[in-house]
Amino acid sequence: MRSFISFIACVIFSVPLSATDTTRYELLDRLRDYLRNDLRLDIGDEFYTTWNESGTRLSYIYVSRPDTLAPPEGVDAFIYIGEDSLRADSVFFTYAIQNYHSLHYRTAGTSAAKLNAALWNYPEEAFVFIVIHEAVHVHLQRMHKKIPYEDEEALCDATADHFGPLFLRSISGEYKAALRQRKINENIYAKLNHAEDRFYKEKTKAEMLRARTEKDVQRQLKKANAFQVDRYNYPVNNAYLMRYHSYAHNYFFFRAQYLEYNSRPPDVIAPRCY
Numbered sequence: 001m002r003s004f005i006s007f008i009a010c011v012i013f014s015v016p017l018s019a020t021d022t023t024r025y026e027l028l029d030r031l032r033d034y035l036r037n038d039l040r041l042d043i044g045d046e047f048y049t050t051w052n053e054s055g056t057r058l059s060y061i062y063v064s065r066p067d068t069l070a071p072p073e074g075v076d077a078f079i080y081i082g083e084d085s086l087r088a089d090s091v092f093f094t095y096a097i098q099n100y101h102s103l104h105y106r107t108a109g110t111s112a113a114k115l116n117a118a119l120w121n122y123p124e125e126a127f128v129f130i131v132i133h134e135a136v137h138v139h140l141q142r143m144h145k146k147i148p149y150e151d152e153e154a155l156c157d158a159t160a161d162h163f164g165p166l167f168l169r170s171i172s173g174e175y176k177a178a179l180r181q182r183k184i185n186e187n188i189y190a191k192l193n194h195a196e197d198r199f200y201k202e203k204t205k206a207e208m209l210r211a212r213t214e215k216d217v218q219r220q221l222k223k224a225n226a227f228q229v230d231r232y233n234y235p236v237n238n239a240y241l242m243r244y245h246s247y248a249h250n251y252f253f254f255r256a257q258y259l260e261y262n263s264r265p266p267d268v269i270a271p272r273c274y
């Protein structure tokens with residue numbers, strides 16, 4: 001039976017849905033039920049119910065000092081640009097020509113939780129990962145739970161990597177691709193954590209370390225899906241290491257919590273740490 005949301009999309013866009021679209025809408029409906037009922041997340045009524053019609057990826061600029069993994073004085077952890085990629089390029093170059101390390105990061109997923117073409121076309125395991133990741137952001141926001149940014153991103157990723165395969169196993173039994181995706185995420189995060197550790201211990205060898213880490217990331221991306229290539233395929237400089245510090249540094253802590261406490265929902269896991 002066609003779900004309510006796919007019916008609405010049909011009406012709005014006046015186009016027949018393909019079999020793939022119908023399957024994806026059904027997957028999304030079941031995932032929303034899982035987030036609400038099994039993970040007990042407050043995702044509200046609007047969560048991934050509307051489309052971002054322009055379909056443009058959103059830009060973020062990360063800037064780090066060249067001698068450490070931190071933004072310059074007065075600059076936030078990232079500069080949110082949105083859809084204006086020309087402005088993003090200009091901000092990127094403003095910092096790059098001052099010798100700072102910059103990263104122009106483009107993403108299909110934000111906690112505004114709107115559908116877009118890039119997200120829709122990712123393989124199933126990536127789509128599920130992104131939706132769960134954003135669900136944790138939305139939940140924390142709606143519950144007014146403030147946790148440090150670096151913990152929040154790591155919690156979102158660990159939650160998506162832990163529950164994504166469990167959700168897919170529960171609906172279809174097909175979850176090998178989700179396990180492979182998790183393995184690649186974890187391999188990359190282990191390499192980045194190692195690189196960060198070495199960076200502070202051997203600053204004189206930073207250039208060599210960044211080059212070696214880029215090779216390590218590229219090796220993992222040979223086996224990765226399109227989402228992971230979009231997410232990690234950037235030159236590894238200090239801005240890259242700084243961005244992924246927020247995702248990777250505490251990732252294994254949260255993942256261990258999920259394993260130790262037998263798949264508890266994130267709401268139970270997060271307060272345990274504070």
Ligand SMILES: [Zn+2]
Pocket residue numbers: 133137153156
């Ligand atoms: Zn996030």
